[in-house]
Amino acid sequence: MPLLQPGEPPAFTAENLAGRSPCLLLCEHASNRIPRALGDLGLPPGEIERHIGRDIGALVMARALSRHLDAALFSTGYSRLVIDCNRPLSRPGSIPEISEETVVPGNLGLSAADRAARQNELFHPFHDAVTAHLDATPARRCVIGVHSFTPSYRGVSRPWEAGFLYASAGRFAAPMMEGLRAQGFTVGDNEPYVIDADDYTVPVHGEARGLPSLLIEIRQDLIAHDAAALDWARRLAPLIARAIASVTEDA
Ligand SMILES: [Zn+2]
Numbered sequence: 299m300p301l302l303q304p305g306e307p308p309a310f311t312a313e314n315l316a317g318r319s320p321c322l323l324l325c326e327h328a329s330n331r332i333p334r335a336l337g338d339l340g341l342p343p344g345e346i347e348r349h350i351g352r353d354i355g356a357l358v359m360a361r362a363l364s365r366h367l368d369a370a371l372f373s374t375g376y377s378r379l380v381i382d383c384n385r386p387l388s389r390p391g392s393i394p395e396i397s398e399e400t401v402v403p404g405n406l407g408l409s410a411a412d413r414a415a416r417q418n419e420l421f422h423p424f425h426d427a428v429t430a431h432l433d434a435t436p437a438r439r440c441v442i443g444v445h446s447f448t449p450s451y452r453g454v455s456r457p458w459e460a461g462f463l464y465a466s467a468g469r470f471a472a473p474m475m476e477g478l479r480a481q482g483f484t485v486g487d488n489e490p491y492v493i494d495a496d497d498y499t500v501p502v503h504g505e506a507r508g509l510p511s512l513l514i515e516i517r518q519d520l521i522a523h524d525a526a527a528l529d530w531a532r533r534l535a536p537l538i539a540r541a542i543a544s545v546t547e548d549a
Pocket residue numbers: 327353444445446
């Protein structure tokens with residue numbers, strides 16, 4: 299039985315595909331929507347509204363960045379709790395049975411068919427479309443994933459307003475980190491996370507293609523309201539533009 303029913307939103311949205319920016323934007327944790335067939339995943343009321351369902355503020359900021367930079371953007375249509383589009387399918391966090399401290403009952407004891415439905419209807423369409431776009435558009439020469447992180451994690455508060463997560467793209471990240479620091483912000487350099495075996499976007503769409511790639515993470519309390527997310531996009535756009543120039547202009 300198909301997972302998505304007639305009338306439900308698509309697995310992903312692609313915007314501004316003809317955008318002239320060399321940079322492709324992704325928002326892999328854009329939505330907290332759950333396919334109707336999965337109900338509320340058995341979560342307590344309100345739990346899906348919390349950050350565990352999506353990256354609060356990330357989609358508003360990503361769309362604004364797409365406009366400011368004239369950059370193509372792919373965003374997911376369903377919650378990371380259904381299937382996380384920034385996790386390899388082989389990792390436990392792909393379809394998380396527990397997210398932070400919250401058990402996700404609807405993800406327990408899934409059959410191979412249940413998993414395959416989420417992979418085939420949500421994960422693969424998103425990443426196949428991104429892959430096809432990058433294959434067909436050699437003008438795309440760098441990749442940025444737009445995310446947000448919680449102000450505290452397991453009771454420990456996080457000092458950074460923004461973080462940049464990268465593997466080999468230090469040169470790409472540097473102008474963005476320096477630009478925010480010059481404005482007085484505390485910036486995480488591969489904080490609050492690092493790119494590791496639980497990542498998908500940077501290793502697959504960036505590193506494997508030889509494209510500079512990173513994730514921008516903004517603290518959720520700073521972009522929870524649309525106006526604030528738009529402010530952050532305005533702040534980041536010129537820094538991203540400078541960083542793009544630094545990796546796409548021949549020295
Ligand atoms: Zn995220």
